[in-house]
Amino acid sequence: MRHNKPDNSPPDDDNCLTRRDFLKSAALASAGIISSAAGLGAFPAPAQAGTDPGVREARYYEALGGGRVRCTLCPWRCVTSDGQRGACRVRENRGGKYYTLVYGEAAAMHVDPIEKKPLYHFKPGSRVLSIGTAGCNLRCKDCQNWEISQRTPEELRAERRLTAASPQQLVSKARANNIPVIAYTYNEPIVFYEYMYDTAVLARRSGIKSVMISSGGINREPMLSLAPYLDAVKIDLKGFSEDFYREYTSGQLAPIKETIKRLIALGKWLEIVYLVVPTVNDAKDTIAAMSEWLLKVGGPSLPLHFSRFFPAYRLKNLPATPIETLRGCRDIARAAGLHHVYVGNIRSVSLSSTYCPKCGKIVVKRDGYRVLAYDLKPNGACRFCGTIIPGLW
C-alpha cells in the first residue's frame, strides 16, 4: 500500500498540498514519477465486491500504461495506480480502469425553494428537487456540508445515509410531484459528474430543468459536454486570491475563473455566491477586485450574492459575519457597477429583493427564501418601466 493516510480518514490540513507542492507533484506525475493525488487525500480503496452499488466507469480519464490512469475531470488531474483513489475520495482505479463510486445513490435529497441554492434570477419561487452524494474536490475549512462532502461512500453507506436513486427515478420523482427543477448540490456535483449528466439528459427530455450548484473546479471538455443539459449554474467563488484558495480550500482560483468565463461565453445563466468569512476573505480591496473582475467578464447583470458565514467545521473559532460587513460588501460591488447584488443567509427584504436598475423599484420582493411579490412580465420586463431584467423568469 503506497499511501500513508489510513482509509476513510479525512486529510489533515497539514497534509494538504501547497500550490508549489501541487505544481511539483503534477509535473512529476505527468513525467510518470508519482501520483498527483498523493498529497490531497489519495486514499487506498477498501475491499469491494464485484457488484458494488454506485459504481460506473468514469467518463473522463486516460490510461497512462502500467495500470495507471489520469483522471481528466477536474483540475487536480489525479494520477492513480490500481487500488488508489482520487483526491475527491469517490473515484477509483480498478485494474487500470477508472470508476466513479457515487452513481445512482443520493446522500441527501430534499425539496427546496430555488432561492435557497441561491438562484434569484431563475424561476423565482420554484420548488427544486435537490440531490447530493459523497465527496468533494476541495477541502474548505468552512464547509457547511462536510458530513457528506468530506466522507467516502462507504462511510455513508455504513451509516445508512445513502438512498438508491437512479437518474430515471429522480426524474420520475420530480415529475410525479410537479417539481420543475433538479439541482445537483450539497456536495460538489462535479465529483458525481456521470450521475448528474445522465440525470440532466433525462430531465431535459421530460421538460424538467437542471441547475448545477458548484464551486467550479471542472476541466474544459467535461464542462462543454455537460453545459447543453444545464439550465443554470451557481458558482461559489470562495475568495479572490490563489493564497486564499490554497490555504482555505486546498484548491486553486485560476481554474474557477476559467469555468466562470467559459459558462458566460456559453451563454449559460450564471449566478455567483461569495461567502464572506470575517477576517479571512472580507478585505475591502479583495471585494472590490472580485467585483471589478466579475463586471469585466460578466457585465453589470451578473448576479452576485454575498452570503453570511456562520461558524462551521474547522472555522468554528470565527464569529458570524457582521451584517455591516455584508452591507459594505454589497456597497462595494454596486459601486463597481454590478446591478444585482444580494445578501444571503439573513432575512432582509431590502438586501434580498431584486430591483430594477433603471427605475429602482422592487420587481421581485423576497424575505429570506420566500417570494412576496413579483412584478416582472413574462419576458422579464419591469412592470413599472419596461426595462428588461436579465434572467430566466
Ligand code: SF4
Ligand atoms: S474528479 Fe476526483 S479523481 Fe478526478 S481529478 Fe478531480 S479530485 Fe482527482
